[in-house]
Structure formats: structure tokens, C-alpha cells
Amino acid sequence: MPITQQRALVLPQKGADFVLDTAIPVPKPGKEEILVKIKSVALTPADAKLRKFGLIYGDYPGILGFDITGEVIDLGEGATRFNVGDRIPSNLSYDEAATLPVALWTAYLGLYNIIPYGLALKSILDDGGMGAYEGKAIFISGGSSSVGQTVIQFAKLSGFAYIITTASAKHTEYLKSLGATHIVDRDIPVAEIPAAVKNIVGSLEIELAYDAIGIADTSLAQAMAAIVPGGRVTTTNPVVVFEPQDGKALSRENATATIPHNVEPLRKFAVRIPGLLEEKSIQPARIEVLPGGLSAIPEGLDRIFNGQVSGIKLVIHPEDTA
Numbered sequence: 001m002p003i004t005q006q007r008a009l010v011l012p013q014k015g016a017d018f019v020l021d022t023a024i025p026v027p028k029p030g031k032e033e034i035l036v037k038i039k040s041v042a043l044t045p046a047d048a049k050l051r052k053f054g055l056i057y058g059d060y061p062g063i064l065g066f067d068i069t070g071e072v073i074d075l076g077e078g079a080t081r082f083n084v085g086d087r088i089p090s091n092l093s094y095d096e097a098a099t100l101p102v103a104l105w106t107a108y109l110g111l112y113n114i115i116p117y118g119l120a121l122k123s124i125l126d127d128g129g130m131g132a133y134e135g136k137a138i139f140i141s142g143g144s145s146s147v148g149q150t151v152i153q154f155a156k157l158s159g160f161a162y163i164i165t166t167a168s169a170k171h172t173e174y175l176k177s178l179g180a181t182h183i184v185d186r187d188i189p190v191a192e193i194p195a196a197v198k199n200i201v202g203s204l205e206i207e208l209a210y211d212a213i214g215i216a217d218t219s220l221a222q223a224m225a226a227i228v229p230g231g232r233v234t235t236t237n238p239v240v241v242f243e244p245q246d247g248k249a250l251s252r253e254n255a256t257a258t259i260p261h262n263v264e265p266l267r268k269f270a271v272r273i274p275g276l277l278e279e280k281s282i283q284p285a286r287i288e289v290l291p292g293g294l295s296a297i298p299e300g301l302d303r304i305f306n307g308q309v310s311g312i313k314l315v316i317h318p319e320d321t322a
Helices: 045-053 094-098 101-112 146-157 169-178 190-201 216-226 260-278 293-305
Strands: 005-010 019-025 034-042 067-075 137-141 162-167 182-185 208-211 232-235 249-252 287-289 313-316
Touching: 005 293, 034 094, 045 293, 067 094, 067 101, 094 287, 094 313, 101 146, 101 208, 101 260, 137 146, 137 190, 137 216, 146 162, 146 169, 162 169, 162 190, 162 216, 169 182, 182 190, 190 216, 208 216, 216 232, 293 313
Parallel strands: 137 162, 137 208, 162 182, 208 232, 232 249, 287 313
Antiparallel strands: 005 019, 034 067, 034 313
16 A cells, blocks of 8 residues: 655754654656655755754754655656656666755856856856866855865866865875866865965966855855955855955855756756766765664764864764664
């Protein structure tokens, strides 16, 4: 018989403790929707912030969770790209795949979406996009974050000769394996950024930067300091308070998939990005699996919120819930 109820970790109110609910109705997929039996869930900074500060969309009680992977078990009307039994994607483990969704589309939109929501680079998914920025430089604040790691990989595919990122020294070799060319200490004072990048690129001007963290006085300020007048930074924080100076510009990215200016880029992204994953042009993040299923989520989110997770994604298996 079809399963009609499921377990979920429910947030009753902003900042409240989670409650395990064992009688959540299993939804029916709507038009052009699929129903996925979840196998792995990766915890994100967005989950941690929404728990503490409140839901952006939707009402309480709420169910958090963005990065999920699993098996297709039902199809809505018009959902023709998938079949029951499909995995998403087929060549990665569920745990590996769970590290990708939010990081992938956030990195993609921040680099390739239109101004003032992204840097408006020529997309790697368009003809001529691969290698289009040969000889140029880009600066990335927060390279060890899941978004930062993905931005590095997209920047490599875009052909950037210099991919400079801030990170802790312990992540140097890993980030270079993804495509970073130079690592700058994440704790470098903002005032020292111009000299640090000039020492790397010489007379080449850095016109583009990506702030993968979204903190005004650190990661965003570092990105702004790295670019020349007339350059542009994209930040992942759409509500950050920051006034660019010296002719520099700021794009504020909101990666919500249903926002009108994101819909068409993400349609193309959804069709074309699996090929890059299958050929391993994009790599998943390193993972730490937390035992205990759904019960492990609160402690995992606390670790993320308190800055105790770096360079990895925390993953849980809902089926392991006692």
C-alpha cells in the first residue's frame, strides 16, 4: 500500500526547539512536480539562520531543508524528464549529491545571472562560455564554504587565469585541487587586501569578485577591496547593508528559485548541469555523516551557526531516525 504519512522535524516557532512529528501527510506531486523519497539531507547555513531568525516564506509550524537527494517515487502531470525509480543524479552517492543543490544554483546565479543580481558573466552552459575569461582574474571571499567551493569550480570552467580566494591555510591544497590558484588568509585585514592581490596578479586588474559569505565588514569588504574602481562584487546576502565607493558596484543575490529573474537561468541550469556532474567537471563537497537521522539535525545546525563547521558539509539520513 502507498505510504500516506512520514516523519519530519518540525519547527513550531522562530528560535524554538525542533519537534519530531511522525504523522506528516505525504504530498501528491502537482503539475510538473516529482515526489522524491529522501535518502540524504545536507545541512546548510540557511537552515541554521532560518531556525534562529525566522522563516522567510511560509508559516509555522515549518519544515526546513534545502539540500536533499533521493529516489523518484511519483510523478505529477507533465513531469516528463523523470521516471519512477530515478536517482538524482545517477552517478553520485546520495550523500555526495546532497551537498550540491543550493551551492550549485547559488554559485551559478551569482556568477552568471543578470545585473544587479549577479556578475552577468557569459554562462558556461552557453556556446563559447567555457574558457571565456582566459587571462582574467577573479577574487572569491570564503572559498572553503560550500558555495565558495562551487564558485571556484565554475570560475575554473570559465577560464579565469587567477582564481584567488580567502580561506584558512588548512584548506589550501583542497581548494587548489578544485581550481583555486592562490589562497589568501581569511583573517587578513581589509586594508591589506589590495597589496596582497597585487603581489599575485601584478599589473592585471581584478574587476570581478564573489562574496560567498555575506558579512559586510569582513567577507564583503575584502571582496570590494580586491577589485578596481569600476569593478563589481556579487554577495550571497541580499539584504546586507553596504555602500560601495570608488566607482565600485554591488550585486545582491537572492537565490530563491521562484523569483522571476531566476526562473529562466535555473531552467537551463536544471537541464544542462547534470552533464557536468556526470563528467565530473563539478565535484561534490567533502562530507561528515551525523548518526541518528533527524535527531542529529539540531546539534548539527548549532555547529554551523556557531562557526564550528569548515570545508565540509554535514549530512544526515532520515531513515536512520530511531
